[in-house]
Amino acid sequence: MTSSPTPAPSSTTPAHELPAPARGWVPSCVVFDCDGILMDTEATWAQVQRLVSERHGLEYTAAQERRMMGWSAADVATAIAEAAQADRAAVYADVLRTEERALSGQIVALPGALETVRTFAERLPVAVASNSTSTVLGLKLEQAGFAPHLSTWVSSEDVPRAKPAPDIYTEAVRRLGFAPSEALAVEDSVVGATSAVAAGLVVVAVPSVPDGDPVPAHHRATALTAPAFRELMAGWLG
Incomplete structure (x- = not known):
């Protein structure tokens, strides 16, 4: 059983540091960003x-x-x-x-990305939500080997508004058949995380620019291969 994330942080908490979901929350589905999370593009x-x-x-x-x-x-x-x-x-x-x-010839999966998607997909429905166009997104996911592990993917051309509006994440979760509060998003940028938070997902930030602007998130890690991210995965997947 899942529970909704806790309310927004108080005024004393930095805006990018969102409170972790209620104890016992686990995702029913996962939505990954593409560029900067799954591949080095x-x-x-x-x-x-x-x-x-x-x-x-x-x-x-x-x-x-x-x-x-x-x-x-x-x-x-x-x-x-x-x-x-x-x-x-x-x-x-x-x-x-x-x-x-x-x-062309430059699509390379980031370390641990394919393994992470495959591991989640063995237990939960997985999608990708990206600001790429439909043609480019399909090309990237196919060439990097992610497509077989995904239930769906949503591009900026599939919705009225691109990120940072919530539309892409809202549509991805709808296609997977769950409520936003049941979904986990994995994002690297402020634009993408803002979209996922606005859609109501729980967000793990894995910033592709470590010294960049703070990415709003409920959890954060330095990489998909980092102990912090692996610990979160173990807790969610058992």
């Missing part, structure tokens, strides 16, 4: 943003990279088009073409 995505920005005469700084981390292709295209006063549809097409070329 965040650097590639940043390079895509840089290339497209520079082609449109824009400087791409470290601050912009950090701000746009986890953004969907649609949101990145909108930001570049507005800054460059360019045609948004043309910029979006450029982002998609550049991403597909950049990912």
Whole structure:
């Protein structure tokens, strides 16, 4: 039996530190982010943003990279088009073409990711919720070997709003047949974790940028292979 997460933290608790769920809570399903959690594609995505920005005469700084981390292709295209006063549809097409070329032969699962997904999937329904487009997400999950272990995956094109809105996580949990309070999300970015928290999931943060902005979460670990994450898994899976 599952129970709902405890209420929001008090004003004395940092906003990113959410209280752990009630004692005895275990997930009925798990939803993973993709980039930065399952595969090492965040650097590639940043390079895509840089290339497209520079082609449109824009400087791409470290601050912009950090701000746009986890953004969907649609949101990145909108930001570049507005800054460059360019045609948004043309910029979006450029982002998609550049991403597909950049990912060719570059899709590598992060350490422990495939094992973690497989272990959860042996006991619980598992999904992926990503700001990637549908074509790119399917390509990544198939090539990295995750697809056979997943019940479903949801892209930014499958819902009205991309992360940080809750739509992607809400849809993933709906497809798995559970309430959000019964679901666990595994996220690496502020944008993604904000989406999962807003949808009502319990969140484990595994930040891909350790010194980046604090990722809101109920639990946190440094990596999927870290003792803290393995201890959480053991408690949930028995």
